[in-house]
Amino acid sequence: MGKIKAMTQEWMDAYKAAIEADPEYKEIAKNWEGSVALIVNPDPDKGVPEPVYLFMDYWHGDVGEFVVCDKAKAESAKFVMTGDYARWKQVALKELDSTKALLQGKLKMKGDLPYVVRNIKVVNKVIDILGRVDTLWPDEA
Amino acid sequence: MTYDTDLSFNYYGPTKVIYGVDSSKDVEIEMGSIGGTRAVVVTDQGIIKAGLTDHIIKALGNKCVGVFSDVPQDTGVEVVDACADFARKGGADTVISIGGGSVIDTAKGVCILLTEGGSLRDYSGVQLLSRPQTPHIAIPTTAGTGSEVTNAAVIMDKEMGQKRLMVENYNIPRIGILDPKLTAKLPPLLTAGTGMDAMTHAVEAIHAIPHEPITDGLAMHAIRLLSRYLPVCVAKGDDLAARGQVQIAATMAGWAFSIAGVGNVHALAHSIGAVAHVPHGIANGILLAACMEFNLETCPESYALVAEAFGVREKGMDDMEAARAAIDAVKEFTKKIGHPQRLSEMNVTEDDIVKAADLSLGDGAIVNNPRVVLDASEVLEIYRKVL
Numbered sequence: 001m002g003k004i005k006a007m008t009q010e011w012m013d014a015y016k017a018a019i020e021a022d023p024e025y026k027e028i029a030k031n032w033e034g035s036v037a038l039i040v041n042p043d044p045d046k047g048v049p050e051p052v053y054l055f056m057d058y059w060h061g062d063v064g065e066f067v068v069c070d071k072a073k074a075e076s077a078k079f080v081m082t083g084d085y086a087r088w089k090q091v092a093l094k095e096l097d098s099t100k101a102l103l104q105g106k107l108k109m110k111g112d113l114p115y116v117v118r119n120i121k122v123v124n125k126v127i128d129i130l131g132r133v134d135t136l137w138p139d140e141a
Numbered sequence: 142m143t144y145d146t147d148l149s150f151n152y153y154g155p156t157k158v159i160y161g162v163d164s165s166k167d168v169e170i171e172m173g174s175i176g177g178t179r180a181v182v183v184t185d186q187g188i189i190k191a192g193l194t195d196h197i198i199k200a201l202g203n204k205c206v207g208v209f210s211d212v213p214q215d216t217g218v219e220v221v222d223a224c225a226d227f228a229r230k231g232g233a234d235t236v237i238s239i240g241g242g243s244v245i246d247t248a249k250g251v252c253i254l255l256t257e258g259g260s261l262r263d264y265s266g267v268q269l270l271s272r273p274q275t276p277h278i279a280i281p282t283t284a285g286t287g288s289e290v291t292n293a294a295v296i297m298d299k300e301m302g303q304k305r306l307m308v309e310n311y312n313i314p315r316i317g318i319l320d321p322k323l324t325a326k327l328p329p330l331l332t333a334g335t336g337m338d339a340m341t342h343a344v345e346a347i348h349a350i351p352h353e354p355i356t357d358g359l360a361m362h363a364i365r366l367l368s369r370y371l372p373v374c375v376a377k378g379d380d381l382a383a384r385g386q387v388q389i390a391a392t393m394a395g396w397a398f399s400i401a402g403v404g405n406v407h408a409l410a411h412s413i414g415a416v417a418h419v420p421h422g423i424a425n426g427i428l429l430a431a432c433m434e435f436n437l438e439t440c441p442e443s444y445a446l447v448a449e450a451f452g453v454r455e456k457g458m459d460d461m462e463a464a465r466a467a468i469d470a471v472k473e474f475t476k477k478i479g480h481p482q483r484l485s486e487m488n489v490t491e492d493d494i495v496k497a498a499d500l501s502l503g504d505g506a507i508v509n510n511p512r513v514v515l516d517a518s519e520v521l522e523i524y525r526k527v528l
């Protein structure tokens with residue numbers, strides 16, 4: 001299979017499948033409840049002309065809806081994380097640690113911080129899995 | 142200490158710091174320098190009774206549009222909301238805090254609400270803000286929190302039963318005024334406890350995962366100043382030179398941990414504070430050495446720096462030996478300044494530490510601890526050592 005264009009529905013489907021295929025994910029995420037939205041700020045020079053809204057539903061080790069969505073749906077998620085395209089790409093490529101990025105203000109997070117801290121292993125796991133999706137980034141297309 | 146070749150960090154410490162005996166009298170001039178015309182003063186009853194606000198309010202003259210003095214020892218979401226209402230009614234464009242950490246953190250919350258509106262409950266998250274907030278001049282009356290220069294505030298949320306950590310680079314005070322006279326009347330126990338908060342910020346900034354050379358430098362000099370001058374302040378409170386050095390150390394440690402973060406000591410101190418109301422500085426002071434022991438195998442090179450700053454690293458010691466000397470130095474230091482040694486002295490019970498151990502795992506500070514904390518039983522063991 002060739003590279004999949006980042007931040008498309010096809011890419012979200014591949015990401016969901018990669019999480020479902022991970023042997024450890026179910027156990028690590030067994031207590032996680034709630035949806036996560038990623039908002040990617042536009043960066044026309046890098047091939048992202050409009051903001052992108054991604055919605056992902058995680059529930060006790062299962063993964064539900066994984067969709068490219070509109071602003072309203074993204075903002076309805078339990079956790080909403082916002083950042084520039086270049087920052088998200090760094091996170092996906094594991095060049096930037098998500099916790100460090102949050103504390104430095106490179107990413108913003110709306111939601112219950114203690115909950116995320118308690119479940120930081122889940123966060124690290126899904127980022128780790130994202131790195132396995134063979135991605136074509138818009139600024140490399 | 143060596144740093145990784147892929148070291149990367151953002152150092153951001155934008156606060157203008159004014160230091161000097163009687164420097165708090167310059168508050169009106171400093172407010173003008175940042176374009177402020179109408180200030181709300183945030184403080185507490187104890188500070189007013191101690192006579193620490195009169196000269197500042199007088200210096201502000203008719204530019205002071207009101208004094209909010211209902212801040213408790215541990216501020217809460219509802220206090221911030223009430224204070225913001227009060228400030229809005231007065232038409233304030235600047236917030237001036239005069240007090241300890243609770244007062245300064247209240248003022249930080251107020252700055253957000255004056256700019257963004259709503260209730261503090263609407264701001265659950267990290268680095269949510271996208272623009273500079275209402276200007277804040279912080280005038281600390283304790284030497285410990287460093288809150289005058291940090292991006293962090295800790296505010297109790299009774300509904301959640303947990304202290305909420307707010308981290309916002311857009312909400313760092315514009316100006317911090319350090320006037321040694323304002324800390325000269327602090328009694329010995331409060332001096333020791335708040336001083337140990339500063340000491341803990343310094344040690345934790347060194348062991349925290351994001352530490353870097355700038356923060357290490359700030360933290361090490363903070364330890365040097367505290368180890369020399371905090372005992373003087375405890376013994377002779379009106380020594381303004383010593384008081385001033387301890388204030389400066391607290392500010393330097395604040396800059397250090399604002400960038401590097403804190404770790405398990407603060408996670409455990411916040412939690413036992415939320416459960417059993419142990420004052421923040423005292424909780425840190427009691428827990429510091431035990432938390433260092435927990436991390437010892439993971440980061441001896443960090444504690445070797447602490448030993449150097451304390452002046453206890455002897456020639457020929459390797460990092461591990463120096464790290465052990467640092468832990469002993471911390472223990473000795475707390476005894477020297479008459480600091481409480483056990484949580485039971487603060488009426489903490491076994492039940493309390495069980496609850497606090499669980500809360501600690503959700504504290505924002507725990508993610509920066511050098512040794513990964515896997516479950517509550519590990520935290521409970523640390524608490525038990527100092528119960």
Ligand SMILES: [Fe+2]
Nearest residue numbers: 286338342421
């Ligand atoms: Fe602290």
